[in-house]
Every structure is written in structure tokens, then in C-alpha cells.
Amino acid sequence: MKADAPQPPSRAALRAELEAAYAAAPVIAAPGPRPDGEALRAAYLGVLKLCLCDLGGSSTMSVDRTPDGLVASRELVGGWVKTRALGMDWPRTGLTMVGLDRLHDLQSCVESVVRDGVEGDLIEAGTWRGGASIFMRATLDSLGAGDRTVWVADSFQGFPATTEEDELAVVDFLAVSLEEVRESFARFGVEDGVRFLPGFFEETMSCIEDRRWSIIRLDGDSYEATRLTLEWLYPRLSVGGHLIVDDYEVLEECRQAVDEFRGEQGIDEPLQRVDWTCVRWRRERPSQSAPIPPPGFRSKGNGRTGPRAMKRPESPRIPTVEELELVRETVALRERLAIAEGGARSLPGSDLRRARAWLRRRFDPRRTSGPRR
């Protein structure tokens, strides 16, 4: 390692940062309804944000990877509900990973482009269950801005496999079908004025190169997805439009793609921090020299190949951490039983029958709730 290479933050620094984020977590509440139209609109959008984040109850379920690479859910109770409000986790049933501050900011971006007459459609590249896009459509509808289309771009089959070690490509939980997302838009009554763009960005971005954008929301996480969507979409972002990058602060790859692109294109509009990870900037002048890349895969030279879809199970069930723990205990008990049975086999006939019956009574988890003392 070079002497001047940046050092990863220490555990103490990370802990302090996390504590600061939790201390500044957004309030989990919607404004109450009042009879005037604007107050009702604010109340509707407030309730919608809680609902999309799965923050309407007193606790919420969250999904994470376990140290042995499995995916399991756990209930967030008490102060831990802030994790969801901050958008730091994967919600078990909520429709967006984004937290409340990012949705508050998205609302103000949509309101600003409508108020200022900034021309163009809105797009989210990397939508997962579609919650943030549903929210953009709902905000437009609440303002009567039915003339703008919300574009919903995703593979609808999760992250592409580009290397054997791709961590996110193997997570089936992150693959949400187009049908499921469509149904969610319909459930919230915002299915009109929406266009879905299913497929890997590497193949779909060229289909919309002639559109004009007022809001571009990037949430594809990887270097390739961020870079590619920036290259295809940014040249057509109207002056006054917003470019939002969901994971700039926490995902090194994503930040690198944005920083490189901004440097190459001479973009000097200041980055504004939205929350602990999301940033955005508002375009102040037209494109200088953003070239449209040729269709096809572009990489940062890390040896990755083009995107490949993973084979996925029909509907993967997410166990709770408690269920996983029980499975582990059962496996351990069965192993102990097998060892003990092996020992019992060396006993003479009648002793063997008695010993086996005793062992079964004592260790078989299907008959007992645990070894008897």
C-alpha cells in the first residue's frame, strides 16, 4: 500500500458516524389532515411515504445477509425502527429501500420542476419494488402534472452477474418481477402516466435516448450501472432538472463513476447532500460535450464481462434469524445423535435397543423441545 493511500475509517469513526446518523434520524410521522387542498396533499404524501417505507406500524421487518451468506429477516423494534426511517436496510415488505429524508427531498425536487416549468419526464434507473417511482408519480398526480411520464427502468430480475464473485447478483431477494411492480403501482392508483423499461441498462438505455428529463434518479449501485445511466441520460437533462444519486456516499464504485463523469464533462454544479448517502445536483447550464456512448457494455477495465441474468427460484422465502438459528441447532443435535447412535451400535442386542430408545427420547428434536436432563 502506498504511503498516501486513503485509509479506511476506523471502527470508532464508523461508530461515531452511525450514532450521529441515528441521532439525526427523520421523524416517523405524517402531517395530520386539514380541510384545505394543500394541507390534504401534504397529509396524503406524508402517509404515502410512511406506507412505502413500511413505517406505519410500531415495528417493521428488515432483511440482511448473515455472515455465512444467507439472507434472513428480523423485526426492528424501539429505536431500531430508525434504521428503516434512515433507509439503511432492505425492507422485508416495504416498497422502497429509500428512507424518509430521501423521499422528502424527492418530493421537493418533483415540486420544484413542476413549479418552475422545467421540461421533461422523470426516470428512476434501478427501481427494485418501485416505491420511489410510485412516490414520484403520486407527487406529480397530486399537483395535476399528468403530462409528464415516469419511467421505471430495471432488469426486474435483480442485479446482473458480471463476475463469479458478484455479491448482489446472487441475492434473489433483490430480484422483483415486472408484474409485481406493476401491481404495486395499480394498488396505489398511480398506474397511469408510467412507462416500464424492463431489461439490463446495457440493452435498454439506447431506447430512450431521445427523451428529455427533468428528474433522473440513479439507484443501480454498481460502477457500470451508474456510469452507463449517467452517460445515456445526463445529456438530455433539462437546465433546472435534478440528477439524484442514491448511494454516492457509501458505495465507492458508485462515487467513482459519478466523480469521473463529472470531471470529464466539466460539471461544476455543487453536490448537495440529501442524507447520509444520497447526493444530488441541479443542472444550471446545458450540456458542454457529453458524448452518447455506443450501445454495448462499458466497463472500467476490471475484467468484467457483459451482464448475465441469474437463474432464480420462483418465490424465495425469507426465513427469520430465529428460524435460521433453530435450523442450526437442529443440525447440531442430529449430528450429536448420529455420533451417539454410532457408539450404541457396538453394544449387545437388548442393551442396544434400550440405549437407542433412551437416546431418541433424550436427543431427537422432533420428539422433545431439547435434550432432557
Ligand SMILES: C[S@@+](CC[C@H](N)C(=O)[O-])C[C@H]1O[C@@H](n2cnc3c(N)ncnc32)[C@H](O)[C@@H]1O
Ligand atoms: C438498490 S436497488 C434499487 C432500490 C430502489 N430504488 C428503491 O427505491 O428501493 C438496485 C436495483 O437496480 C437494478 N439493477 C442493478 N444493475 C442493473 C442493470 N445493469 N440493469 C438493470 N437493472 C439493474 C436491480 O435489479 C435492483 O432492482
